[in-house]
Amino acid sequence: MSSAIPIRFKPHDRVLETSNLLSSSYHLSSSPIAQEIIAQEIIARDLAECSSPDDYDSGDEYFDHGGAGTSTLVSRPNGVAYGTIRPTTITEAAGSPAVNTRDLAQSRDAERSLLRDNHILPPKHPRHPDESAFRKLYRRLFSTKVTPPNDIGPLVSSTSTKALENTPLLQEYIRPVSPTESEEINRWEAAVAANVIKTTWQREAQTLTQYSRSLIVTFLLHYSVTVTSVFTVGRIGRLELGAVSLATMTANITCYAPVQGLSTCLDTLCAQAFGSGHKRLVGLQLQRMTILLWILLVPIATLWWFSGPILTKIIPETETAELAGMYLRVLILGTPGVAAFESGKRFVQAQGLFHATTYVLLIGASVNIFANWFFVWQMGWGFTGAASAVVFTQNLLPFLLFCYVRFVEGMECWGGLSKKAFGNWGPMIKLALPGMIMVEAQYFAFEVLTLAASQFGSAHLAAQSVVVTVTSTTFNIPFPLSIAASTRVANLIGARLSGAARTSAKVALVAGCLVGLFNCTLLSTFRYKIPYLFTKDEEVAKIVSEVLPICAVLQLVDSLAAISHGLLRGIGRQGIGGFTNLFSYYLVALPISFSTGWVLGWKLEGLWFGIAVGLAVVSTVELWYLYVADWDHAVEEAEMRMRSDDGYDPAEFK
Structure with a gap:
């Protein structure tokens, strides 16, 4: 199952761009190339027969999250048959679904959580100075935070770096600084590129x-x-x-x-x-x-x-x-x-x-x-x-x-x-x-x-x-x-x-x-x-x-x-x-x-x-x-x- 990469098409590209409808597939029973060719043939024929402009929706429901280099945390389960005796998984869909608003929001939430865990974003809930002993024990056992690194390094561009320099990355936050959405995306991409994202x-x-x-x-x-x-x-x-x-x-x-x-x-x-x-x-x-x-x-x-x-x-x-x-x-x-x-x-x-x-x-x-x-x-x-x-x-x-x-x-x-x-x-x-x-x-x-x-x-x-x-x-x-x-x-x-x-x-x-x-x-x-x-x-x-x-x-x-x-x-x-x-x-x-x-x-x-x-x-x-x-x-x-x-x-x- 691959990460879903958003694909955006224009109406006049409907037939010519059919080959880009597919992401690589993982098929158990036949080669991915063969599956892609078959799927392309089906979609191409349907697109060639469509004459109504209503068949295409050019709204803003689809977003490009950075193109091929994007590292989004979006994927969907597919190829699942269930309902009778034992559910089974068959094949992964040859075409990755486009990232819609719901998927994008889920992806951003997942990215944001990992950034907070790695002290690259301020915590969602800052630690209270008068924290109880039970709360400290609970946090010690179940906290999702990774051990703070000695040096995160220059993770983002100059605009975002300024925000990072003003943020105490290696200590608990008292007044969290909320970066903009674009700054969060920049920090995520820079952190992935620098290979500093860990999990617990x-x-x-x-x-x-x-x-x-x-x-x-x-x-x-x-x-x-x-x-x-x-x-x-x-x-x-x-x-x-x-x-x-x-x-x-x-x-x-x-x-x-x-x-x-x-x-x-x-x-x-x-x-x-x-x-x-x-x-x-x-x-x-x-x-x-x-x-x-x-x-x-x-x-x-x-x-x-x-x-x-x-x-x-x-x-x-x-x-x-x-x-x-x-x-x-x-x-x-x-x-x-x-x-x-x-x-x-x-x-x-x-x-x-x-x-x-x-x-x-x-x-x-x-x-x-x-x-x-x-x-x-x-x-x-x-x-x-x-x-x-x-x-x-x-x-x-x-x-x-x-x-x-x-x-x-x-x-x-x-x-x-x-x-x-x-x-x-x-x-x-x-x-x-x-x-x-x-x-x-x-x-x-x-x-x-x-x-x-x-x-x-x-x-x-x-x-x-x-x-x-x-x-x-x-x-x-x-x-x-x-x-x-x-x-x-x-x-x-x-x-x-x-x-x-x-x-x-x-x-x-x-x-x-x-x-x-x-x-x-x-x-x-x-x-x-x-x-x-x-x-x-x-x-x-x-x-x-x-x-x-x-x-x-x-x-x-x-x-x-x-x-x-x-x-x-x-x-x-x-x-x-x-x-x-x-x-x-x-x-x-x-x-x-x-x-x-x-x-x-x-x-x-x-x-x-x-x-x-x-x-x-x-x-x-x-x-x-x-x-x-x-x-x-x-x-x-x-x-x-x-x-x-x-x-x-x-x-x-x-």
Whole structure:
């Protein structure tokens, strides 16, 4: 993930400047150059067909923060698919979003905080002369200030130097001097150039908490739709609980993973359209992807309609397979909403409106709980009522997102329905396929466990449903933390602060260990209580309680694997993490799972033991790579990419 470099275009440069729409991309499945060429082709065709001047917004929303040499602390998470079993990261968007007013304000705040920590700006809150002993102890333990250097040196131009000379840099401030915004920018650039910006674990812990807290809420809210369904069905019976697990596995592989993977190409296309000032093209890309996904749903719906007979030929428990087929038939009605919401998320995120999804999910998750109670118990629909609640929520979410855009913010990127949405599909599909393949590959490695568990009987399949739900819920804590760590490290690398990036990485790994230990302790302590939250079946509860100790150990390596993979994305090495994950899942985890599950007769415990070993391999390999990685070289590569994006010749930096 690269620092976002603002790009400004003029109306008459719309087609000629298309090649500058992209920042370097980091793709797991294909070369960055190939991805850029495809994305350029899509945008160029759309721009050539646009004749309305309204497609271009020449307002002052975009700012140039110094060109290629700028060291801004702005970056956005992208290429994230989440909402069903385990969230995944696919690729980084090939086009860095333009820096809007909100991003710029966040960047300036981050820069200002680091300048204060390094005594280059006066403190926000000067120390009181009559400070209490408790306050002194608190400041000593949690102060974000670095140890004052002996000499900061000439950091800025003469105008700003005068301000610095009149400011007591090496002592506590009594009357803070507030420099102008331009002076702050000059001091930041000069301090970065002089390599005097440091950070502390307190500052990085505070920043990672700030970045991740809303993400954790968003991920948990989105996954709560699945959790609520499992909670409800578990109260009905063992067969129904196993059927939900089987139906969800089928839905993930055949629909949700392809939809999520294909829609991630909008991270590139919408970001480029918005970043170039052609806001109406963002809405065009949304329409085009939504129509494509809806067409894709036709064969998927056909498959789901006849899934009952198909599953009965694979699953020993005929009744469970038939119930799963019934569940999937109802879910067909929710697939248009899933496709629309996946595209809609990218539409608002390209505009920097990440909080829009959180607000929508906050309402949607609450309504989903009510819908499950109403359809299952009040209406007496039972098993099909749980599926109906999921369908209702899946269609509610895009409607709520539409209401947010229509009545709150984001409408400026919607130009109305357009016939152009039915053209220029070929390059878009070519750009989207790598993301779909990667999501499918990561999902299938875990979903195959459900298919394997079904071979052991209905009790083990029901237990698998509980175990997957529990482990997926706990994973929605370290995964958002990994996104926050990736963003922060990418920001610092983009600002040429390798030392600060290493400090942030260490803090993130410690945080990952703490989260893993917390989850491990939680599952170990309540291993006999957790099963009864989902089911009253004694046999199922017993199987779950036997598997949870393995899942508890898995929490630590799973958390470390998530954090280390996020850090690799932050330094532009996510390809290492992507291939390591696939290698460990398919060549280590699954063979061990099948061997211990069937050959040794460990059944469900054996399946999850193999996954634990595979994740241990992932975390070990990625941590070792982070340990030996040259972070200074990552800074040089980031600077080459940024300068290349702004029209410089990268060869001059070799």
